[in-house]
Each structure stands twice: as C-alpha cells, then as structure tokens.
Amino acid sequence: MxxxxxxxxxxxxxxxxxxxxxxxxxxxxxxxxxxxxxxxxxxxxxxxxxxxxxxxxxxxxxxxxxxxxxxxxxxxxxxxxxxxxxxxxxxxxxxxxxxxxxxxxxxxxxxxxxxxxxxxxxxxxxxxxxxxxxxxxxxxxxxxxxxxxxxxxxxxxxxxxxxxxxxxxxxxxxxxxxxxxxxxxxxxxxxxxxxxxxxxxTGTGSELERACAEILHGLAENPTQEAVALRLHLTSRTLHRALQREGWSFTALVEEHRRLLAQDLLLQADLSIGQIADRLGFDEQSSFIRAFRRWHGTTPGTYRVERP
Structure with missing residues (x-):
C-alpha cells in the first residue's frame, strides 16, 4: 500500500x-x-x-x-x-x-x-x-x-x-x-x-487544490510560483511550505499538469504539435518534444500515431 x-x-x-x-x-x-x-x-x-x-x-x-x-x-x-x-x-x-x-x-x-x-x-x-x-x-x-x-x-x-x-x-x-x-x-x-x-x-479548497486550479488556468502563460501565490493572496514562501507539506513542489505541479494535459491534447487531431506546445506554456516546440520524451519515452508525434 x-x-x-x-x-x-x-x-x-x-x-x-x-x-x-x-x-x-x-x-x-x-x-x-x-x-x-x-x-x-x-x-x-x-x-x-x-x-x-x-x-x-x-x-x-x-x-x-x-x-x-x-x-x-x-x-x-x-x-x-x-x-x-x-x-x-x-x-x-x-x-x-x-x-x-x-x-x-x-x-x-x-x-x-x-x-x-x-x-x-x-x-x-x-x-x-x-x-x-x-x-x-x-x-x-x-x-x-x-x-x-x-x-x-x-x-x-x-x-x-x-x-x-x-x-x-x-x-x-x-x-x-x-x-x-x-x-x-x-x-x-x-x-x-x-x-x-x-x-x-469545502468550497474554498486547500492551498494545493487552489494552486493547481491556478496552474491549470494559466498553463499557457508558463505560471510562476510568485504569480500564483499573489493570486491566492499568499506569500511565495507560504505557498512553498503548503505544497511541501503535501509532498509537492511548484515546479513538479506544473510538470505534472503539462504531462497529463499533453496526453489529452494529443488526442485532438485538429491541434498541431506546435499548438499543443503553446497551450502547455512551452516557449519552443523543441522544448515540449524533449519534455514529452522524458515523460513517455517517445515523441509526441509517435505517441499520437500509436495511441489507440
């Protein structure tokens, strides 16, 4: 367990x-x-x-x-x-x-x-x-x-x-x-x-839940811990400690949201690899391809073709 x-x-x-x-x-x-x-x-x-x-x-x-x-x-x-x-x-x-x-x-x-x-x-x-x-x-x-x-x-x-x-x-x-x-x-x-x-x-949610909502909402703009903390009316240090208590860092949360959302976006045939990279907040398509290879051991294009 x-x-x-x-x-x-x-x-x-x-x-x-x-x-x-x-x-x-x-x-x-x-x-x-x-x-x-x-x-x-x-x-x-x-x-x-x-x-x-x-x-x-x-x-x-x-x-x-x-x-x-x-x-x-x-x-x-x-x-x-x-x-x-x-x-x-x-x-x-x-x-x-x-x-x-x-x-x-x-x-x-x-x-x-x-x-x-x-x-x-x-x-x-x-x-x-x-x-x-x-x-x-x-x-x-x-x-x-x-x-x-x-x-x-x-x-x-x-x-x-x-x-x-x-x-x-x-x-x-x-x-x-x-x-x-x-x-x-x-x-x-x-x-x-x-x-x-x-x-x-339970309406307000935990700091982790609220931070994740902000990350997902602003993923295309490559959100930073400081910007998210400001929107949550927290200091960056307070947000860092709150996420750390849950076993996460801000960088890891952004990475995980990108990884999972990339899988969903690749199922949409009308989106190009470049458009998906933009939606996920990558400055360059090549950066997205490298990250995706790290996550899944293959390229986004190959993943899209092989996905059932």
Missing part, C-alpha cells in the same frame, strides 16, 4: 483529514496508478461494485428519496461538485431522451477507468427502482474498445459504443419521469441541508 501512495503522490494523512478534497490531477493519477498496479483494464467497473462507506456524502440516499429518477439525476447534477469537482457533468434533454454527459474540466479529461466507475454507479441507481423499466437506451464511451469487452457489456446491458466522441448515457425521458415511491420529505430536506453545509465547508 505504501508503494501505491508513493506512486499516487499523496500523503495518506490527507485522506484522513476532515472534508478532504483532491485536486484534479491527483484524481487522474489515482486511476492511472490503480490500473497500473492492478493490471486490470476494468478496474473502474470493479471498484464501482464495492460498497460506498459514505454513500457519496449522503447524495446516493437523497437520490433514492426523490419521487422519480429524473429529479434524482437533477440532485446529482446540483451536488456533483461535492463528489467529483474535477469532472464536468451535464444533462441534455432533447425530444424523448435525456443525455448524461461527462465532459473535460478546463480541457482535462477524466481517466477512462474513472468514467467506467461513474457510469457503473449511475447505471446501478437508474436500475434500482423496483417495478420500473430501465431507462437506459445506449451508452457511449470515449475509451477504445478493450481486448475483452465482456465486463463492460455485462454492466451496461444496452447498446454500447466504444471510441465515441464523448462519454454519455442516452436515457428514455418517459421512463425517467415515471413516478416511484417517494421517501420522507423531512429526511430529504435534512439531507439537502447537510449537503449544502458540506459544500460551504
């Missing part, structure tokens, strides 16, 4: 802290490291089967108390930043269907196993209402088709498309709006208030 936390880049004490929140890049690293250590491409589906000890901060229970699955999904969308602020999620309603879409946050895509995880959790909720038909019409995933897709088909039990343009579930609107047994209004209101209070307690 110690090796896992070291590879993940997080202090285990952080997870024991009150109201912990992880910055976007650490959420991404968790799934990359989990897949590497397990050797299981379906690790997201497997972890979704495990019981959630905190019931997604009470959100899963609140969803069960809603009068129909459509209103339950609305609650999920409203409180989504509490459980996965590093992924943007939205609902699109058109005609007789609704689409739940997972989108990149500031250009940063979630890891494929994490998409599998949230898809599986939401499918479980949508099918958990006794006596009601499944609203799931289709599931579309950005990830390439795995060598053995059986685990995904077993979970989805509906038409499934890999290598799609985006991650989404297509749902039958009438089925979502079908009424079901409504839970206690008093308990529902208490849970909503509890989630609102939790949101207020």
């Amino acid at each position: 110690a090796r896992f936390f070291t590879a993940w880049g997080i202090n285990p004490a952080t997870l024991r802290a009150s109201n912990p929140r992880l910055p976007l890049f650490l959420a991404r690293r968790f799934w990359d490291v989990a897949q590497e250590h397990s050797g299981d491409p379906a690790i997201g589906l497997e972890l979704a089967r495990q019981p959630d000890p905190v019931q997604l901060q009470g959100l899963a229970y609140l969803m069960q108390l809603m009068p129909d699955r459509f209103s339950a999904l609305q609650q999920l969308l409203y409180f989504w930043p509490l459980v996965a602020a590093h992924i943007d999620q939205r609902m699109e309603v058109q005609g007789d269907c609704a689409r739940i879409v997972l989108l990149p946050h500031r250009g940063y895509y979630p890891a494929w196993p994490e998409v599998d995880y949230w898809m599986s959790r939401q499918l479980w909720h949508l099918r958990s209402a006794p006596g009601l038909s499944s609203p799931v019409r289709e599931v579309r995933l950005r990830r390439p088709a795995p060598d053995d897709p059986e685990a995904w088909h077993h979970v989805v039990r509906a038409p499934l498309t890999f290598a799609a343009s985006r991650d989404e579930m297509v749902l039958d609107l009438a089925a979502l709006q079908a009424p079901r047994g409504e839970g206690s209004k008093a308990i529902r209101e208490a849970l909503e208030q509890s989630l609102i209070e939790y949101s207020e307690q």
Whole structure:
C-alpha cells in the first residue's frame, strides 16, 4: 500500500483529514496508478461494485428519496461538485431522451477507468427502482474498445459504443419521469441541508487544490510560483511550505499538469504539435518534444500515431 501512495503522490494523512478534497490531477493519477498496479483494464467497473462507506456524502440516499429518477439525476447534477469537482457533468434533454454527459474540466479529461466507475454507479441507481423499466437506451464511451469487452457489456446491458466522441448515457425521458415511491420529505430536506453545509465547508479548497486550479488556468502563460501565490493572496514562501507539506513542489505541479494535459491534447487531431506546445506554456516546440520524451519515452508525434 505504501508503494501505491508513493506512486499516487499523496500523503495518506490527507485522506484522513476532515472534508478532504483532491485536486484534479491527483484524481487522474489515482486511476492511472490503480490500473497500473492492478493490471486490470476494468478496474473502474470493479471498484464501482464495492460498497460506498459514505454513500457519496449522503447524495446516493437523497437520490433514492426523490419521487422519480429524473429529479434524482437533477440532485446529482446540483451536488456533483461535492463528489467529483474535477469532472464536468451535464444533462441534455432533447425530444424523448435525456443525455448524461461527462465532459473535460478546463480541457482535462477524466481517466477512462474513472468514467467506467461513474457510469457503473449511475447505471446501478437508474436500475434500482423496483417495478420500473430501465431507462437506459445506449451508452457511449470515449475509451477504445478493450481486448475483452465482456465486463463492460455485462454492466451496461444496452447498446454500447466504444471510441465515441464523448462519454454519455442516452436515457428514455418517459421512463425517467415515471413516478416511484417517494421517501420522507423531512429526511430529504435534512439531507439537502447537510449537503449544502458540506459544500460551504469545502468550497474554498486547500492551498494545493487552489494552486493547481491556478496552474491549470494559466498553463499557457508558463505560471510562476510568485504569480500564483499573489493570486491566492499568499506569500511565495507560504505557498512553498503548503505544497511541501503535501509532498509537492511548484515546479513538479506544473510538470505534472503539462504531462497529463499533453496526453489529452494529443488526442485532438485538429491541434498541431506546435499548438499543443503553446497551450502547455512551452516557449519552443523543441522544448515540449524533449519534455514529452522524458515523460513517455517517445515523441509526441509517435505517441499520437500509436495511441489507440
């Protein structure tokens, strides 16, 4: 387990802290490291089967108390930043269907196993209402088709498309709006208030999370520790100590954000290598190529061609 936390880049004490929140890049690293250590491409589906000890901060229970699955999904969308602020999620309603879409946050895509995880959790909720038909019409995933897709088909039990343009579930609107047994209004209101209070307690985030948000926002301008500290109303020394407590330096954070975002940008065929270098804050394309070779042992062009 110690090796896992070291590879993940997080202090285990952080997870024991009150109201912990992880910055976007650490959420991404968790799934990359989990897949590497397990050797299981379906690790997201497997972890979704495990019981959630905190019931997604009470959100899963609140969803069960809603009068129909459509209103339950609305609650999920409203409180989504509490459980996965590093992924943007939205609902699109058109005609007789609704689409739940997972989108990149500031250009940063979630890891494929994490998409599998949230898809599986939401499918479980949508099918958990006794006596009601499944609203799931289709599931579309950005990830390439795995060598053995059986685990995904077993979970989805509906038409499934890999290598799609985006991650989404297509749902039958009438089925979502079908009424079901409504839970206690008093308990529902208490849970909503509890989630609102939790949101207020964690709204500002840690120095690490706020620094990462600033780095990602200004990556193209090659952010410096001094400039980020100023925007956070901290001294450079205070920011340095805060990051050091979490096991990171400012330089390492910039490097990690560049490394992960480079992977996502290379999947966009309309971006040239030079444009990607600019987006990542490199002064020269050659500097980006050298950095990428250090990260992945190959050039950006070769990585783009060989990526499934």
